[in-house]
Amino acid sequence: MLIEMNDVSLIQNQKRIIQHLNWKVEDGQHWAILGLNGAGKTTLLNLVCGYLFPTKGTMKVLGKEFGKYPLQDLRKEIGWVSNSLLEKMKYHDESTGLQIVLSGKFASIGLYDTPTDADVEKASKIMDQVGVQKLRNQPCRNMSQGEKQRILIGRAFMASPKILILDEPCAGLDFLSKEQLLKTIEQMAAHNRTTLIYVTHHIDEILPVFSHTLLLKEGNVFSEGMTENQLTSDKMSQFSATAVHISKENNRYALKLPDDNV
Numbered sequence: 001m002l003i004e005m006n007d008v009s010l011i012q013n014q015k016r017i018i019q020h021l022n023w024k025v026e027d028g029q030h031w032a033i034l035g036l037n038g039a040g041k042t043t044l045l046n047l048v049c050g051y052l053f054p055t056k057g058t059m060k061v062l063g064k065e066f067g068k069y070p071l072q073d074l075r076k077e078i079g080w081v082s083n084s085l086l087e088k089m090k091y092h093d094e095s096t097g098l099q100i101v102l103s104g105k106f107a108s109i110g111l112y113d114t115p116t117d118a119d120v121e122k123a124s125k126i127m128d129q130v131g132v133q134k135l136r137n138q139p140c141r142n143m144s145q146g147e148k149q150r151i152l153i154g155r156a157f158m159a160s161p162k163i164l165i166l167d168e169p170c171a172g173l174d175f176l177s178k179e180q181l182l183k184t185i186e187q188m189a190a191h192n193r194t195t196l197i198y199v200t201h202h203i204d205e206i207l208p209v210f211s212h213t214l215l216l217k218e219g220n221v222f223s224e225g226m227t228e229n230q231l232t233s234d235k236m237s238q239f240s241a242t243a244v245h246i247s248k249e250n251n252r253y254a255l256k257l258p259d260d261n262v
């Protein structure tokens with residue numbers, strides 16, 4: 001079991017942000033977390049990475065109970081690609097694609113340590129998988145946002161994490177860059193043993209590789225389980241308190257609102 005949360009609640013500033021949450025992630029699964037703004041997605045990720053502690057309930061991540069194991073060691077096994085990481089790339093404008101990917105081994109963003117030949121070989125292989133070999137010697141300042149996202153995903157794989165959190169990776173990407181990034185994510189899932197947790201507001205980003213989906217609402221699990229049982233018109237209408245229609249074509253989900261609900 002990779003993540004095990006039992007009746008977890010989190011209260012901050014007198015506000016109950018997470019309420020009686022139960023969630024289990026097993027080896028070999030890939031999860032999507034879908035929630036509207038303010039549902040508690042970021043808070044849930046902060047709990048998983050040990051940046052926040054449950055007020056009530058118990059949780060284990062990678063089999064380790066919180067408070068009984070050094071968090072530093074645990075965090076090395078969890079990658080987190082987020083917008084704030086993308087922001088930090090601004091301070092490494094001169095670093096090349098290869099340097100950024102390599103730096104994942106040392107949990108830094110720029111490269112301050114000397115990599116071995118084996119590290120460079122591993123980084124090169126990852127860059128092939130992520131489709132960014134052409135950015136090997138290109139400084140970050142010349143990269144598009146979509147290219148930076150793929151470089152950051154490559155950087156995360158450099159540490160061979162057991163869990164990789166992809167926190168709204170398609171936010172701000174144009175439709176072509178988004179499709180390219182989704183393809184990259186699918187490929188990485190096929191080539192690595194890392195469990196992916198993909199956080200999003202949009203159901204069209206939930207690719208077939210995400211076997212399981214958690215619908216998070218008001219800090220609670222609205223529903224969870226096999227993706228095809230979550231992304232149905234009935235369930236999504238209840239979830240969003242709006243009549244919505246879900247369709248699936250070429251293995252991709254789409255959501256449509258009736259005209260009078262817009």
Ligand SMILES: Nc1ncnc2c1ncn2[C@@H]1O[C@H](COP(=O)(O)OP(=O)(O)OP(=O)(O)O)[C@@H](O)[C@H]1O
Nearest residue numbers: 012013015017035036037038039040041042043044
């Ligand atoms: N420290 C805090 N004190 C009080 N309330 C907080 C605190 N941190 C978050 N919240 C509230 O908890 C709720 C969940 O926030 P969170 O950022 O986890 O949601 P989210 O699902 O990630 O949202 P978004 O999709 O908009 O990024 C929000 O209503 C937020 O205002």
